[in-house]
Amino acid sequence: MKNRKFFVFALAAILLLTVILSACSGTSEGGSKTGTGEGKAAAPTKITMLVPYFSTEPPTDDNVVVVEAEKRTNTDLKITWSPVATYEEKVNVTLAGGDLPDLITVLNPFTPQVRKLVQQGAFWDLTPFFKDYPNLMKFPEETYTNTKMQDGKNYGIPRVRPTEGGGQFPYIRKDWLDKLGLPVPETLDDLYQVMKAFANNDMGGNGNTIALAGPLDFVYNVMNGTSGWFMVKDGQLVHAMLEPGTRDALVWLNKAYKEKLIPQDFPALKFITARDMMAAGKVGIFSDTVAEAWRTHQEQLKVNPKADFLPLVSLTGPFGPYNFRDTGHYGMHMIPKSVPEKKVRAILQFMDYGASDEGAELGSYGFKGIHFTEENGMKLTTEQAMKDNVSQQAFGQLFINYDKYMRAYFAGMPPEILERNKQIIDARAEISVPDPASGLYSETKVTVGPEYDKKIDDLRTKIIMGKAPIEAWDTFTDELRKDPKFQKMIQELNDSYQKRVKGQ
Amino acid sequence: MKRRASEKIYYAANTCLLSLISLITLFPLYYVFVVSFTEPSEFIRGGVILFPRTWTTISYEYLLSTRTFIRSILNSGFLATVGTLSSLIVTSGLAYMLSRKRLVGRRVITLLILLTILFSPGMIPNYLVVRELGLINQIWALIIPALSSGWYVLLMKGFFDSIPESLEEAATIDGCNDVGIWLRIILPLSLPAMAAFGLFFAVGYWNTYFSAVLYINNPAKWPLQILLQNLLVDPYMAGGSEGAYVGSEQLNLPPEGLKMAAIVMTTIPILLVYPFLQKHFAKGAMVGSVKE
Amino acid sequence: MTKVSRNTWTRILQDRYLYLLGLPGMLYFVVFKYAPMWGIVISFQDYSPYTGLWKSEWVGFEHFVRFFSNPDFFMLFRNTMAINLLNLLFFFPAPILLALLLNELRTGLFKKSVQSIIYLPHFLSWVIIAGISFQMLSQTEGVVNKLIVSLGYPSVEFLTNENTFWVLLTLQSMWKEAGWGTIIFLAAMASVDPQLYEASKIDGAGPFRLAWHVTLPGIRNVITILLILRLGDIMDVGFEQVYLMMNGAVSSVAEVFDTYVFRVGISQGQFSYSTAIGLFKSVVGLILVILANKSAKRLGEEGVY
Incomplete structure (x- = not known):
């Protein structure tokens, strides 16, 4: 008797499993295709992204910085954060799966993989767009030159970095x-x-x-x-x-x-x-x-x-x-061709805000008085910043502006060291x-x-x-x-x- | 009399040898343990620390204060319990079927399973199957695709092979079908093996890392190992084919104590499970139940 | 013919519950192991994940030609084989011996502690073990070398010596996994009939003879299966371990198929090339498994299939 009961249970489990499987494949497809939020001026633009994180934990959807960034840019962000150690594999399976996010971060634009994709026309050529975005235009010329693909065009928004101070x-x-x-x-x-x-x-x-x-x-x-x-x-x-x-x-x-x-x-x-x-x-x-x-x-x-x-x-x-x-960049953010032009504009608008001083401050440092304090031009991060997971290694991977002295600075550094580092960087710029x-x-x-x-x-x-x-x-x-x-x-x-x- | 003396020497030598092996094993582990309780500044001064001057729990406090630690330990716990039970049922059912020599098609099926050990299609095809089944972003994606493996099936079959078919016949006469025999006779008889395989499966699920990165996008569903690996991985060796790119990023360098604390914290739950399984490895479990 | 097949059908029908028992497992293998098998086909293609299987270009045996004509092929083959043979000779029997020793102990606190302790290293990742090895063996920092120097001898290059690199790998593997490996053998020993021990003891057998004549034959089946399956992996070397321990001074003995695939194939996004090398390794493994299984059967063992 007992064994029959068990058999029924096992069969039920298998059936249940198949039901779960089939049920889910339906829902997930429906989910990913809804709500591009086009056309309605008031509705926030939904942007899906694949981004690496360098911090211990990724920022969650309710992270204060993410929420604030959404508010300021009228967007609805769906960010998939993936640990940097296995980031390339994550990008590869995402590409193979076919349902590409609206924005993919690529850490090395010159892998054979990325080059091939560009050749196949998988990504938007962003060269003609940049001029409309004043903050993105503030990135140095060198950064854009060095992220050009073999055909001389820019297929991504550079993750801008300074040219000095980064080498070993x-x-x-x-x-x-x-x-x-x-x-x-x-x-x-x-x-x-x-x-x-x-x-x-x-x-x-x-x-x-x-x-x-x-x-x-x-x-x-x-x-x-x-x-x-x-x-x-x-x-x-x-x-x-x-x-x-x-x-x-x-x-x-x-x-x-x-x-x-x-x-x-x-x-x-x-x-x-x-x-x-x-x-x-x-x-x-x-x-x-x-x-x-x-x-x-x-x-x-x-x-x-x-x-x-x-x-x-x-x-x-x-x-x-x-x-x-240095090359003035650390990879770039690429937009797949499947994204309509209108949305490409919206994404650029969003990234342009991130490249503004205000946006970059939010991205890497959070709120003044809560996550950092300012003393004679130096930002000091607070305990709260760590608790809220606010750092350059987290959302700072998306929102960043060009700062020549970025690599002179390190959290908690005394002003005289920062001053000395700035001088070193200026001197290096002459000869590098x-x-x-x-x-x-x-x-x-x-x-x-x-x-x-x-x-x-x-x-x-x-x-x-x-x-x-x-x-x-x-x-x-x-x-x-x-x-x-x-x-x-x-x-x-x-x-x-x-x-x-x-x-x- | 003489033999007794030699036996005594034998047992003494055996004990000494095993103690020595344990010591060699234990020393580096002791080191891991000690470093996890050492002040970061003391560690920086360098050398191997045998006993820290001040004990501190700062690394553990940090781990517990992270937003994901508790939740991911629960996720991993779920994987390890539900996953292990499902794996044991599925794997032992198949292994038992394959161990019955009278079965039509037995050899072909066994060979087909053997081939899956040798030929593996790689990351992308596996991902696509999981995706087609709609499992992406569900915790089941970490259990169902890992339910079994050819290695476990064939090895478990090896254990069942040694169970005489005569036992079955007796049960058949009592009116049991094969499912009943499996449940009432075979599984209780193979308790040591089940305990061993259970441990293997549990550790496998507990260590789930890579498939979680690929299949789960929502950090709320991540297992513990993603947090742990993020602390352990050498940032200068990871992340992209051109190392220079990573070298120029300001990285998150967790102190050594934190890494070691993470290891201790992730190993302890498995150690706690261990004594419950250990008693089943005791000699004679099988014969005891046969005689009943 | 019809008679035979009817007979077969009757037999299948009779065993329907047995098939039912194996059904979830068989379904699992079909869906998760065989459905993705098409992936092997890409070793004859120029595959890119974005284009997918159907649109990728076919290149025939190009990747295999490239692999076999590589001047380093022989070096890769030799290193892979050497590391694996050392593992088979020393690392494979280690858990068996250890399990025999443990089995001799009467259940008690000592046995339980030893067992628990020797399982522990399994839980340390190779990153940590490589780090610990460095702390112990390096010439700049290592405890062992500090000891050697303080005794008045010159420091020993443990980590950058081509001649001892394979030994280093084998010892590391043994330290990490030998204890964990005892689990399966202890489980097998637990299933040996105690009456056999009693009988032999009455015949006057000492502990050695008991181990040799009772315990070992009792777990022979499990040993054979593990050995055959291990031979299937003869072309695989634990990638992480070698990758972490390898350095410029030893790479001529450390470079194996797996590290080559990683460096040349995976990190360059050459999926097809990597898969082709994987296929080669699998075929070699398959041949060895078939040969080993045949020999095992000839020796009267059950074998794997």
């Missing part, structure tokens, strides 16, 4: 320099002397001070006078890894490794661990953004009130003073060098690029560690010069570069 460039223990009576290093040679002095005098005081940790890319960049793996030579784009500067950088780094100025297991040292060591006062020089330098500085101040972490303005190499120049290959397109690079990158990177590591002789580098680069695929990749990138130079 060395910052140094100024208090150690002062103790040793050394000046702030200006060239790579100076830097090397400082590194030796830091290590030999055991400035960290624990017997094994590490002079330099963190990303080492700046050495190559200074030696080649460019940012990244490509440089412009006589008007042509060339691969910087084949240039003599790279070889010099390898010799420099190998020497530093042998003299134990850099961590002996640096390839295994994760960025975040190295950063923590800098914060703990065991490392003398580390590479990160200007604002991040304050973060470790602040942590070290808790144990050592005299600590001073100074971001360098530049380092001089064979090509003169160098610092990294961009990555000439950013945004360039090569079909070959999509398929073979990552493999070459890996090989180059691995061999560099081995040479620095002395596991391979520098001659191995010469043989390797000779092979690359003869490698037809590699050359084809450079050729395509150069073509793309020439097109951009002329097309602008």
Whole structure:
């Protein structure tokens, strides 16, 4: 008897399940297609979006900032927030599913994926629209230039960022320099002397001070006078890894490794661990953004009130003073072609408000007096901001304006540091060098690029560690010069570069 | 007499060995535990901390103060209980069916299930199926598509294989059909196995992360792991193919203590369930019930 | 013929309740495992999620040609196989041995605590384990190296040494999963008839002989199934672990199919290429499973199917 009862139950469960399934597929389709809110002037425009968040938790629909933004812009926002770690996958399945939101944030506009979609005409060309939106027009020219796709058009509203202060460039223990009576290093040679002095005098005081940790890319960049793996030579784009500067950088780094100025297991040292060591006062020089330098500085101040972490303005190499120049954007917001033009206008209107000073303040800082207070031009966030999940990592991902000094600032920073950072950023703006290959397109690079990158990177590591002789580098680069695929990749990138130079 | 001595040595050696293994296992875990109670500033000073100077619950307070923590723990709890029970029913039913040698088509079905272990179609096709069924944005999307797996079915079948068919015959004579035999004889007999598989399913549901990101848009329905992973993931390694882009964003860097507290908090619920299942692994559970 | 088929139908009808019992499970496999199988087809296409399956261009075996003609193919194959063979040799038997040891203990506080403790590492993600490994083994910070240096020896490169990288991975896997792996074997041991133990004890068998002649044969079935299924995964290496432990100094021994797929395929949005590599791995796994199952049957085991 009992078993029959159970059988009935099991069958009922299966039936119920099918009922649930079929019932739901109906409702969800109906739901997504209702209420575009067109035509009625008073009704708020409904905008669906897919946006990444960098905060611990996403803002909810009843988040004070979201509600206020809806009120101010007369919109009804349906935002799907997705964690940044898996954001690309989320975008991919959303694209595959077919029901696209009205606005999709793309963090890297130049993935083969996005390029293909643009070619297929999946997104609105926004180039002709921008002129009607004064706040969006306040974004620097460079930001728009650098978000152009291969056809020279803008397919998204750039997520604007400043060009200075964002690169991973060395910052140094100024208090150690002062103790040793050394000046702030200006060239790579100076830097090397400082590194030796830091290590030999055991400035960290624990017997094994590490002079330099963190990303080492700046050495190559200074030696080649460019940012990244490509440089412009006589008007042509060339691969910087084949240039003599790279070889010099390898010799420099190998020497530093042998003299134990850099961590002996640096390839295994994760960025975040190295950063923590800098914060703990065991490392003398580390590479990160200007604002991040304050973060470790602040942590070290808790144990050592005299600590001073100074971001360098530049380092001089064979090509003169160098610092990294950022692209002025961190991805863009794209609007699928399925959205009618009228709504495209409404979305741009909404984003334009977000780019205004008022809108950007709301997005990143919330309400004055509740989420932040202002003291001589500095915004101090309150406890309430954390409780209400108001931050640049949350809604600030959507509403942001162009602020040249954005990367000088970090919450809780004293005014004198901010002032010093602003000066550093101004000085960097004079000399900074961009990555000439950013945004360039090569079909070959999509398929073979990552493999070459890996090989180059691995061999560099081995040479620095002395596991391979520098001659191995010469043989390797000779092979690359003869490698037809590699050359084809450079050729395509150069073509793309020439097109951009002329097309602008 | 002589054998008794050697046996004593054997048991002593066994105990020593297991204690040693436990110690090796425990040390890093002890570290996780201790760091979760350490002041962030003390951790920054570096080195491995064996005993913090001051104990603080600041990390736990922060976790509990987040808006999603309690709700997502409830969501995960729902997944783990409802999901585990459904999985056990569905999987054991199929596994039992496949373990009966007389069944027509048994070999073909088994082979077809084996193939699903080897060939997996990937993220997008799976997503589209879930979407077609209208499960997107429902918590069932985290249970129904994860109800079973070929691995569990085949392994459970292995357990049922060793149950003699003679037991069944006796029950059939008593007037039970196959569903009744499964419910009254097979499941009670396989209590150790059911406890083990229950634990596997429960942990699987408890760790639901990626499918939740893909299938659930409403954060109110997210399980605990999304919050946890957001704290644990190395922001410099995640987010896009070109690392430089991420490096330039001001990131949310949770202190180490908070990460460790998150691990402790998410592991404890499973540990609490464990003793209830553990007693079923005891020797002889099967024979005890056969004799009745 | 008709006689046979009628006979078959009668048998099916007789077992209708048995089929009913398996029905939800079979439905599940049809809907959630076979319905998405079309996804494998994209390995012969130039697939993009936006265009979808029907409109994507067909490219034949292009992706496979590209994969096999890759000069690194042999390296990827060798590393994948080496890591998996080490795992099969050392990591696979570890939980069995551990379960045997645990099984010898009488139920008590000690047994329960040991069991609970060795399950714990399973709950730590690889990110955390990689972090802990660094805290223990690195040359700059590591506790172990600090100890070695304080004893007057030069520091040892645990994390950047090509020669020991595979061993490092195997030990990590064992630490993380060996304890958790005992669950299934303990459950299997619990089903062994205690009368067999009694009988052997009367015959004068010691603990070793009991383990060898009673316990192990009792769980043979489960071991065989796990081993066969494990062989199906011979081309898979735990991606997260290798990805997190890999660095420029060891990548010539660390790069495996899964990390390659991630770097070249997934991160570049090359769905078709990634799927093609996945298909290759599956086919190799399938061949091994079939061979292993045949051998198992020849040895008189039940096998998987």
